[in-house]
Amino acid sequence: MAKPRIATTSLCGCFGCHMSLLDIDERILQLAELVDFDRSPIDDIKHISQRCRIGLIEGGCANEENVEVIREFRRNCDILVSVGDCATTGGLPALRNLVPLKECLEEAYIHGPSVHNPSGEIPNDEEIPLLLNKVYPAHEVVKVDYHLPGCPPSADALWAAINALLAEEPLELPYQLIKYD
Amino acid sequence: MxxxxxxxxxxxxxxxxxxxxxxxxxxxxxxxxxxxxxxxxxxxxxxxxxxxxxxxxxxxxxxxxxxxxxxxxxxTEQVKDFRKTLVEMMFVEGNHFCMFCEKSGNCELQAMGYRMGIDVPRFPFLFPKRNVDASHPDILVDHNRCILCARCIRTSRDVDGKQVFDFVGRGANKRVAVRSGTRLADSDADVSDAAVEACPVGALLKKRVGYATPIGERLYDKAPIGSEIENGEES
CATH class of the missing domain: 3.10.20.740 (Ubiquitin-like (UB roll))
Known part of the structure; x- marks a missing residue:
């Protein structure tokens, strides 16, 4: 029987949650026995190739490309998991939600004290994904099945969660593994 | 009787x-x-x-x-869900960024989220615009984290005998304000006031003492809030 497939992505995140996944150390060999990796920054596959059992979402949605990617994950994954505070709450990037987008861009490209931009233009190339009005947590864009808070969730939390989901057991992590920081 | x-x-x-x-x-x-x-x-x-x-x-x-x-x-399930709903509302109606908050690990709101098993609030985040008052040399006021528990107001009035804080505004606009002016620096607040220690969240903080306790050894890292009462220990 083919191994279950797992896909992962980092949307508006810092890859810290992926680093935490790599932090399972030698258990990564066990993980490779348990699953095949589909689309993921770990193998650099660009699009999901076939149906996946688990999709891990790091990061919230800050631009139109993030929305496209998370929709691809929702279409192709049986179980979608928000991994980390950015996916569950918007996280640090959501600090910009406290400031209107126009002001944010003007501060970054025109008024900022260290900005050198003689043209005074704000980048608007069609190759650059358009920013959303604010940063959204994953579950405000698509249906998300499980949430794993933490900045990042610890390697032990990720390992326990992935194993529970693969074994189709309820995801009940011990107190010490659920943290918001 | x-x-x-x-x-x-x-x-x-x-x-x-x-x-x-x-x-x-x-x-x-x-x-x-x-x-x-x-x-x-x-x-x-x-x-x-x-x-x-x-x-x-x-x-x-x-x-x-x-x-x-x-x-x-x-x-009961009903009572527990009622409380959990209230705590989730506190999380979405403020700006609670645990990942860089100095109170994290020692925060009663965060600990309540852990104890109640909140992985994510069921309501959309509101991201309100709130102010930070860093005017006082030794005390930081961050209204983003305030849950309007009035502990600082009551402690300042009833324990410190100072009345540094009070509520202003109503409904969604309700907030803690400094009575004598707009900035904490203009009040007679002092870093030794019991009111500063009374804050359950990171809204009132002593400056220059953040992150003193390593992760893993903070108040609520190992055992849920309330376990000292359940285990019969003096709090």
Whole structure:
């Protein structure tokens, strides 16, 4: 029987949650026995190739490309998991939600004290994904099945969660593994 | 009449006249979650996180006096979900960025989220615009994290005898303000005030002492908030 497939992505995140996944150390060999990796920054596959059992979402949605990617994950994954505070709450990037987008861009490209931009233009190339009005947590864009808070969730939390989901057991992590920081 | 019995979740508990449900429960080693209640302050009944049902009616356990034969329900699914909903609303109506907050690990709101098993609030985040007042040389006020428990207001008034803080505004615009002016630096607040220690979240912080305790050794890293009451330890 083919191994279950797992896909992962980092949307508006810092890859810290992926680093935490790599932090399972030698258990990564066990993980490779348990699953095949589909689309993921770990193998650099660009699009999901076939149906996946688990999709891990790091990061919230800050631009139109993030929305496209998370929709691809929702279409192709049986179980979608928000991994980390950015996916569950918007996280640090959501600090910009406290400031209107126009002001944010003007501060970054025109008024900022260290900005050198003689043209005074704000980048608007069609190759650059358009920013959303604010940063959204994953579950405000698509249906998300499980949430794993933490900045990042610890390697032990990720390992326990992935194993529970693969074994189709309820995801009940011990107190010490659920943290918001 | 000075001593009588109530039941909490079917268990008989001794109570004294004048005791609240919360106090009687605590003496019996039963923890009722709470955020605005703090020993040494008059009961406030503001946060409603200590909601129980007494003889079938919801009430705040920190303000409701125990009465003979009272039937209190503390751990029913309905009561627990009611409280969890309240705590989730506190998380979405402020800006609670735990990942860089100095109070993280020692924060009662965060600990309440852990104890209640909140992985993510069920409501959309509001991201309100709130101010930070860093004017005081030794104390930081960050309204983003304030849950309006009034502990600082009550402690400053009743313990410190200063009345540094008070509420202004109503409804969604309600906030803690400095009474004597717009900035904390213009008040007679001092870093040694009990009010600074009274904050359950990171809204009132002493400057230059952040992140002093390593992760793993902070107040709520290992055991849930309230376990000191459940284990019969002096808090």
């Amino acid at each position: 000075s001593q009588f019995t109530i039941t909490i979740d079917g268990r008989e508990v001794e109570a004294k006249a004048g005791q609240t449900i919360l106090e009687a429960a605590e003496e019996a080693g039963i923890y009722i979650p709470r955020l605005c209640h703090k020993p040494g302050l008059e009961p406030f009944g503001g946060c409603r996180v200590c909601t129980v049902t007494a003889n079938g009616r919801p009430c705040s356990a920190c303000t409701q006096p125990a009465a003979p034969g009272m039937i209190v329900m503390n751990e």
